[in-house]
Amino acid sequence: MLIDLSSNENPYAPSCKVAEAAIQGLEGMNRYVEPEELHMLRKALGEYCGVGTERILPGPGTGYLLERVLCGLAVGRELVVLNPAFLSCLDLAARLCKRIVRLQLKPPSFEVDWTLPASGPALVILESPNNPTGQCLISREALKSLLKNEDCLVLIDEAGYEYAGKTFMDLIPDHPNLALCRTLDKAFGLAGLRVSWLVCGDAFMKALHMENVCLCRPALRAALAALEEQRAVLEEVKGVIEERERLKAALSQLGLEVFPSEANYLLVRSPRPDLGLLLRKRGILIADLSGQWFSGYFRISIGRPEEHQALATAVEDILRTEEGFMD
Amino acid sequence: MIKAGLVVNPIAGMGGNVGLKGTDGGLFRKAIELGARPSSGERMREVLSLVTRKDLYFLCGPGAMGEDCLKGTGFEFRVVGKIGAETSAQDTKAVVREMxxxxxxxxxxxxxxxxxxxxxxxxxxxxxVIAVPAGVKMFSAAFAISAHAAAEMINTFGQAFTEKEILDIDEEAFRDNRLVAKPYGVVMVPDIQHLLQGKKTGSAVQGDVVDKKKEVARFIVENMVEDVLYILGPGTTLKTVTDALGLEKTLLGIDAVINGKLAGKDLNENQLLSLIEKFGKVKIIVTPIGGSGYIFGRGSRQISSKVLALAGKKNVMVASTLDKVGGLDCLRVDTGDYEVDRSISGKIPVIIGYKEEIIMEVKC
Incomplete structure (x- = not known):
């Protein structure tokens, strides 16, 4: 069986209670979700984030919510993203935005010059922690400076918030041009149900139809059940972080360059640019970034200890025994 | 069964072990005198040992040009062409033509x-093509990076292909420890990148490179301004621009276009200077060399420091695809005139799609 460490998924399924809630959500599947049910979820998500219900816009996955933002706010704006970018909405952005500008991330520092290249109204979409580096690349000062320009909207994907423990949530009430995106895909382990939400500053709230929520009932029920278990989830996150640091040490010892990470994945540089292919032949999938970024860089999701053991064994075997043409 | 050609250059790589830095121009005899042994056949056998698909029927070169590697592998094959005791570039071309x-x-x-x-x-x-490296100089991006990568390309090739550059390295200069390379052309190679994408990659990979180049070209053509002279550097990315205009491009040379019509083909420095003086308004569009990122000073010396000084940085446009430019630290310029190189340095947007750019730094 393939060990998939390529998609930043949580290797652990949510509890039985969450699964039962999803199953209960199948009852009455011939009926649309009631506004009251949606309100309950928005309220629970608002409480989890410490903001008012009115700022919460849930949706089936971050990709969907980014498309909502693009449709509502991107026309005539320049979209600024980092490269590499893992956004499924760039095709739509190319149709709606004035232009798309990527800022190249360069190892090993990954420093970003946040002086925007945009000449007019802009929409900046970035992740914190960043994907694939796992590092928080924008400081509070740099963000505040960006937000001073009212023509510049900033959307920060905080999908890895539970792992990094850092957020810009407190800036939301005073910065109308800021929105954050959170998800239950990662730490809460609901990737297959796709529950994400936006926390909107005033400008985002005005442009998006906050009452227009698209979510199916099993996902909604599972989300409510998962949020009730947040203490257990945060405990599990601690385990993932410990495992991440163990894997980091193991891979470094084997000869890979492993970058510091605050997320549920590690960025590594391999002396073998074909490491991804060689691991795939051994039944392990990691994300190869060379298609749009530097050759020899890979992103490895944090999995289970036994998966990491298999990975380390395979990496050791490859680096010791495989011959490359370009050695 | 799928018919695949297999050609081995039996003398490739022989110069390296004995310090000759190449076997071009008959130097392989000297390599043999110095004790060099053929190694390219061994490399091909290594790749073939990793091939698992069973639907291949090989056409191969005679003897050391392929036949010897396929014997005993279990693959079905047939020999095409004839060769003498010593093989040459002409033999390679004749055999491939026959295939x-x-x-x-x-x-x-x-x-x-x-x-x-x-x-x-x-x-x-x-x-x-699948290019297995066994030469002394293997700077071309077209080469597979390992036996596994080459075998994986053979095992999985289907519909997805990508363009890769082949470079022309000056062997005389290389022996003199100077790397003088210019783009020679482009081949299509199977795209194995898609095998390594997880479930939720979105637009992590830009899709078909050929389509992306067309997007780049469409954007450039739609934004061309009347009465401005567009000087187009070498390469297939900029060939798509002339294709979109219905014009013919000198693939490795410099052409110029104004108001949708050719103003000059395969131009040299003086011709470029005259055209700029004649038309006044100018834009120079170039694409970086894969791997090194040079936009000026390598492969397009006709766009000299004088030409650049006359045009100015604000009139330099760079176009590429993300798979090529995204793997670069920076773009480079080395025209031989440091002042001009410095004036080109700094941040520059590179067009990588329709209305899509990546900001890169130019260094000298």
């Missing part, structure tokens, strides 16, 4: 940059 006549879907060859150029001369962009 194309027989309708091969893919050509696997082992050799160095020289072999790659010989193959490209015959196959062009029509037949995809």
């Amino acid at each position: 194309l006549r027989e309708g091969i879907r893919l050509l696997i060859f082992v050799g160095g940059d020289g072999t790659a150029r010989d193959v490209l001369d015959v196959v062009g962009l029509d037949t995809p």
Whole structure:
């Protein structure tokens, strides 16, 4: 069986209670979700984030919510993203935005010059922690400076918030041009149900139809059940972080360059640019970034200890025994 | 069964072990005198040992040019062409030409940059290749990075292909410890990148490179301004611009376009200077060399420091695809005139799609 460490998924399924809630959500599947049910979820998500219900816009996955933002706010704006970018909405952005500008991330520092290249109204979409580096690349000062320009909207994907423990949530009430995106895909382990939400500053709230929520009932029920278990989830996150640091040490010892990470994945540089292919032949999938970024860089999701053991064994075997043409 | 060609350059790589830095121009005899042994056949056998698909029927070169590697592997094959005791570039070309006549879907060859150029001369962009490196100079991006990568390309090739550059390395200069490289052309190679994408990659990979180049070209053409002279550097990315205009491009030369019509083909420095003086308003569009990122000073010396000084940085446009430019630290310029190089340095947007750019730094 393939060990998939390529998609930043949580290797652990949510509890039985969450699964039962999803199953209960199948009852009455011939009926649309009631506004009251949606309100309950928005309220629970608002409480989890410490903001008012009115700022919460849930949706089936971050990709969907980014498309909502693009449709509502991107026309005539320049979209600024980092490269590499893992956004499924760039095709739509190319149709709606004035232009798309990527800022190249360069190892090993990954420093970003946040002086925007945009000449007019802009929409900046970035992740914190960043994907694939796992590092928080924008400081509070740099963000505040960006937000001073009212023509510049900033959307920060905080999908890895539970792992990094850092957020810009407190800036939301005073910065109308800021929105954050959170998800239950990662730490809460609901990737297959796709529950994400936006926390909107005033400008985002005005442009998006906050009452227009698209979510199916099993996902909604599972989300409510998962949020009730947040203490257990945060405990599990601690385990993932410990495992991440163990894997980091193991891979470094084997000869890979492993970058510091605050997320549920590690960025590594391999002396073998074909490491991804060689691991795939051994039944392990990691994300190869060379298609749009530097050759020899890979992103490895944090999995289970036994998966990491298999990975380390395979990496050791490859680096010791495989011959490359370009050695 | 899928017909695939297999060609080995038996003398590729022989110069390296004995310090000759190449076997171009008959130097392989000297290599043999110095004790060099053929190694390219061994490399091809290594790749073949990793091939698992069973639907291949090989057409191969005679003896050391392929037949010897396939014997005993279990693959079905037939020999095409004839060779003498010593093989030459002409033999490689003749054998490949024969294979194309027989309708091969893919050509696997082992050799160095020289072999790659010989193959490209015959196959062009029509037949995809898998280039297994065994030469002394293997700077071309077309080469597979390992036996596994080459075998994976053979095992999985289907519809997804991508363009890769073949370079022309000056062997005389290389022996003198100088790397003088210019783009020679482009071949199609199977795209194995898609095998490594997880479930939720979104637009992590830009899709088909050829389509992306067309997007770049469409954006450039739609934004062309009347009465402005557009000087187009070498390469297939900029060929798509002339294709979009219905014009013919000198693939490795510099052409100029104004108001949708050719103003000059395969231009030299003086011709470029005259055209700029004649038309006044100018834009220079170039694409970086894969791997090194040079936009000026390598491969397009006609766009000299004088030409750049006359045009100015604000009139320099760079176009590429993300798979090429995204793997670069920076773009480079080395015209020989430091002041001009410095004036080009700094941040520059590179057009990578329709209305899509990446900001890169130019260094000198």
